[in-house]
Amino acid sequence: MKRINVTQSSMPPLEEYVEEIRSLFESKWLTNMGEKHKKFEEKLKEYLQVSNVSLTVNGHMALENIIKALDLKGEIITTPFTFASTTHAIIRCGLKPVFCDINRKDYTIDADKIEELITEDTCAILPVHVYGNVCNIEAIEEIANKYNLYVIYDAAHTFGEKYKGKSVAAYGDASVFSFHATKVFNTIEGGCIVFKDETMTTILKDIKNFGFSGPEIIRYVGGNAKMNEFQAAMGICNLRHIDCELKKRKNAYEKYREYLCDVKGLKIWEPQRDVEHNYAYMPVVFEEEFGKSRDYIAQILMENNIYARKYFYPITADFQCYNNKFSSCRLKVARDISNRVLTLPLYADIEPNDIERISSVILSTRQ
Numbered sequence: 524m525k526r527i528n529v530t531q532s533s534m535p536p537l538e539e540y541v542e543e544i545r546s547l548f549e550s551k552w553l554t555n556m557g558e559k560h561k562k563f564e565e566k567l568k569e570y571l572q573v574s575n576v577s578l579t580v581n582g583h584m585a586l587e588n589i590i591k592a593l594d595l596k597g598e599i600i601t602t603p604f605t606f607a608s609t610t611h612a613i614i615r616c617g618l619k620p621v622f623c624d625i626n627r628k629d630y631t632i633d634a635d636k637i638e639e640l641i642t643e644d645t646c647a648i649l650p651v652h653v654y655g656n657v658c659n660i661e662a663i664e665e666i667a668n669k670y671n672l673y674v675i676y677d678a679a680h681t682f683g684e685k686y687k688g689k690s691v692a693a694y695g696d697a698s699v700f701s702f703h704a705t706k707v708f709n710t711i712e713g714g715c716i717v718f719k720d721e722t723m724t725t726i727l728k729d730i731k732n733f734g735f736s737g738p739e740i741i742r743y744v745g746g747n748a749k750m751n752e753f754q755a756a757m758g759i760c761n762l763r764h765i766d767c768e769l770k771k772r773k774n775a776y777e778k779y780r781e782y783l784c785d786v787k788g789l790k791i792w793e794p795q796r797d798v799e800h801n802y803a804y805m806p807v808v809f810e811e812e813f814g815k816s817r818d819y820i821a822q823i824l825m826e827n828n829i830y831a832r833k834y835f836y837p838i839t840a841d842f843q844c845y846n847n848k849f850s851s852c853r854l855k856v857a858r859d860i861s862n863r864v865l866t867l868p869l870y871a872d873i874e875p876n877d878i879e880r881i882s883s884v885i886l887s888t889r890q
C-alpha cells in the first residue's frame with residue numbers, strides 16, 4: 524500500500540526553476556532584497572490585489588515582525604484553534620494571548636465573545652482564517668473600530684481567496700501569509716505581511732534586516748527575517764501555476780464530497796457563502812452519531828498507510844509549555860472540535876483513487 528501524507532508540496536517543472544535561478548549564478552547575489560525579491564514582491568502585489576507587501580523568511584517571522592512594527596504591548600485577543608505559531612508569536616513578542624472561543628460553523632473566532640474579553644490592556648485582535656474559512660470580518664471590524672484596536676489576520680491558510688469579490692488580504696490592518704512547503708502556495712519556506720498603512724513600509728523593511736536603515740544607521744532592534752533569492756525564485760515560478768493548482772484542489776474536494784457528504788455523524792468541510800475558496804484543507808468532524816472516535820479513525824488510517832493529521836489538537840491554550848498560564852474554561856467549542864476533527868490528505872496532485880481509498884477506510888470503521 525502506497526503511503527499517503529496529509530499534503531504534498533506543489534513544485535514547478537525543474538527546468539522552469541533552473542531557468543529562473545540561472546541569473547543568480549551570474550550575479551552571485553543570493554539574498555538581501557535582490558532582483559528576484561523585487562520581482563516576486565511586485566508579482567505578489569498584483570496577484571493579491573494589494574499595494575503594500577513585505578516578504579519574509581517564513582510566516583512565523585511575519586507575525587512577529589508585524590507585532591513588533593506596530594509596537595504592540597499588553598493583551599491580544601486571539602483564537603486557540605490554530606497552529607502553534609500564532610500564539611507563540613504573541614508570547615515571544617512579550618504580549619499576553621487572551622483566548623476567545625470559536626464558533627461551530629466554521630471554527631474561526633466567535634465574534635460574539637470578543638467584546639467581553641476586552642480590557643484596558645487590549646491592543647489588538649489576532650484572528651485566524653482557519654482552513655481558509657474567512658472570519659466574521661464585519662463584526663470584528665466593528666468591535667475594533669469601537670475600541671480602537673488593531674486587527675491582524677493570520678491568513679496563513681487563505682492564500683488566493685476572495686471575500687465578497689475582494690482579495691482576502693485586503694482586510695484588517697495587516698494580514699500575514701505563510702509560504703511554507705506544506706501550504707497551498709509555497710516558496711519552500713517563506714511568508715509575507717500585507718499591510719494597509721503605507722508609512723509602515725520602511726519599518727517593516729528594516730526590522731527584518733537587523734534594524735538597518737542605512738549602512739551606519741540602525742534604527743530598530745530588528746532580527747533577521749529576510750526572504751532569500753532562491754525562495755523568491757520559487758515563488759515566482761509557483762505563482763505562474765497557482766490557478767491550475769487551485770482548480771485541482773477543488774476537484775479533489777468534490778471527489779471527497781461524493782463519498783462522504785451524506786454520512787451520519789460525519790461533518791465534512793463546506794465552502795462558505797461569499798468566499799472564493801482555495802480548498803487548502805479537508806477537515807472532517809466526527810460527531811457522537813458516527814459511532815467511532817476521531818482517534819480511532821486516525822489510527823485505522825495510519826494502519827492503512829494514510830497519514831491524516833489532527834489539525835488542530837491540542838488547542839494552543841493547553842500547550843504544555845504555557846503551564847496553564849493562559850488557559851481558560853471558556854474554550855468549550857474549541858476543545859470539543861479539537862477532539863473530534865481530522866484533516867484528511869488533500870493536495871493538487873492527489874489521485875482520485877487515493878481519495879476513494881481514504882474514504883472507504885473511514886466508512887469501513889463503522890462496521
Ligand SMILES: *Cc1c(COP(=O)(O)O)cnc(C)c1O
Binds near residue numbers: 605606677
Ligand atoms: C503555517 C502557519 C503559520 C506559520 O508559518 P510558517 O511559514 O511555517 O512559519 C502560522 N499560522 C498558521 C495558522 C499556519 O498554518
